[in-house]
Amino acid sequence: MIPTTTGDHHNRQHLPLHLRGPSPPPANKLTDCSKATKDSFRAKIEKREWNRSSNNGSTTGNDDVTLCSSSFDKISFHKDRNKRRVRRNLEADGIDNNEDVDGDSSEGGDDAKSSDSARGLTLDSVRESLIRQEDTIVFCLIERAKYPTNSPVYDGSVAGMSGSLVEYIVKETEALQAKVGRYESPEENPFFPENLPPSMVPPHDDPEVLHPSGTSININKTIWDMYFNQLLPLFVQKGNDGNYVPTAACDLHCLQALSRRIHYGKFVAEVKFIDAPEDYSPAIQAQDRATLMGLLTFEKVEEMVKRRVEKKAMVFGQEVCLNDEDDKKGKYKVDPSVVSRLYEEWVMPLTKLVQVEYLLRRLS
Ligand SMILES: C=C(O[C@@H]1C=C(C(=O)O)C=C[C@H]1O)C(=O)O
Incomplete structure (x- = not known):
């Protein structure tokens, strides 16, 4: 269920920090505010209530709350949508524009922004x-590159193992981390979801940011194959130095970082859907993958990502010497390309x- 617009100032505390927007004024601070601030905040609340009631919004029952929330979105986001589109195009052109594109900060714009940030989700965040x-991914690759291939980690030849050492370490680590709640987070997806023990820690009262039918998407099998069969041979030296457990631990960290990023x-x-439901909905209803792929792709953003990660690999992976003359210029721990x-x-x-995959399920 998408979080409701009421009470979000409380719920947002449980959102991951990076997803929280700027804090809206908390309700219990109203008594400390000046009259003008109080009035303006109250007017915003009243306006939201009006939007909700004029759209038959109801706050009873979960389904009603979801309906109410998305109806509210439609009204309050409407005015900003064109601004966002223009902004997105500017971003796609590599132009960093954080200002109002049309300079219109009048009625509607503020509300849209505050409800956006209350939910904590923006394309920028x-x-x-x-x-x-x-950064995490580049550092994980650098760490793994410290060790050579160490093939006994993967071929099941380590004594006493029925499968491979890396599989054993990943499975057992996931089981341990499941017990302490790792997979309660929608950002985390296990590689071995079968028979994971339940979490022993009390659940957070998190607002559900993702649509429920999208949470179960898990492409870790593909990520596992890609990592071991295609990526690893590209950046580790051939050889065997006997450091099997540290090697497998590095693999685990690489896999977890890649999985988190991809999911x-x-x-x-x-x-993207919240920003422009009218763009995405027809393709979702038609289950049209190609159109969805076209809509969500920003080629210029992808170009910048590639250039940035290459540069990060250069900066993070260079040998650092105190004496400038000793610098091994152009020698990196992981090849930036x-x-x-x-x-x-x-x-x-x-x-x-x-x-x-997520969008295909977004209206179900
Ligand atoms: C993630 C996004 O969607 C797409 C995928 C990208 C990526 O994986 O880095 C970059 C741009 C988009 O084509 C995005 O728009 O930021």
């Missing part, structure tokens, strides 16, 4: 998270696949 996740496509898709290729050939296409 979601993209910021993807950018931050690039983050669910959040990207949700925010491999990182760019990883994003071009696998990370971005798989993120888009997740987005399409």
Whole structure:
């Protein structure tokens, strides 16, 4: 269920930090505000209530709340939608524009922004998270590149194992982390979802940001195959140094970072849908994958992503020497072109696949 617009100032506390927008004024702070602030805040609340009631919104029962919430979205987002479209096009052209595109900050715009941020989902915040996740992925690859292939990690030859060492470590780590609630988060997807133990920690009272039918999308089998069969041979040296457990632990971290990034496509898709339901809905109803793929693709953004991750691989992966003359210029721990290729050939296409899969279910 999509979070309601009422009470979000409370619920947003449980959203991951990166998804929280700027704080709306909390209701219990009203008593501390000046009269003008109070009046303006109250007027906004009243306007929302009016929007809701004029749209037959009801706050009784879960389905009604969802309906009410999306009806509210339609009204309050309507005016900003064109602004957003223009802004998105500017972004796609590589122009960083954080200002009102048409300079119109009058009635409607503010409400749309505050309800957007109350939900905590904006294309900007979601993209910021993807950018931050690039750092994690690049560092994980650098860590894995410390070790050579170490094939006994993968071929089942480590004594006492029925499967491979890496499979055992991933399965057992996931089981442990499941018990402490890792997979209660919609951002996390296990590689071995079968027979995971239940979480022992009390559930958070999180607002559900994703549409329920999209939460179960899990393409980790594809990510596993891609990582071991295609990516790994591109950036690790052949050899065996006996560091099997640290090697498998690095693989686990790479897999988790890639999986999180790729499944983050669910959040990207949700925010794109919320921004322009009228663009996406016909293709969703027709279950038209190709049109959805076209709608959600921003080629210029992808170009920037590739260039940025390549640069990150250069900056994070260079040898740092105190004496400038000793600098091994152009020598990197992971070949930057491999990182760019990883994003071009696998990370971005798989993120888009997740987005399409999510959107196909978005109206069900
Ligand atoms: C993630 C997005 O959707 C698509 C996928 C991208 C990616 O995986 O980095 C980048 C641009 C889009 O083509 C986005 O628009 O930011």
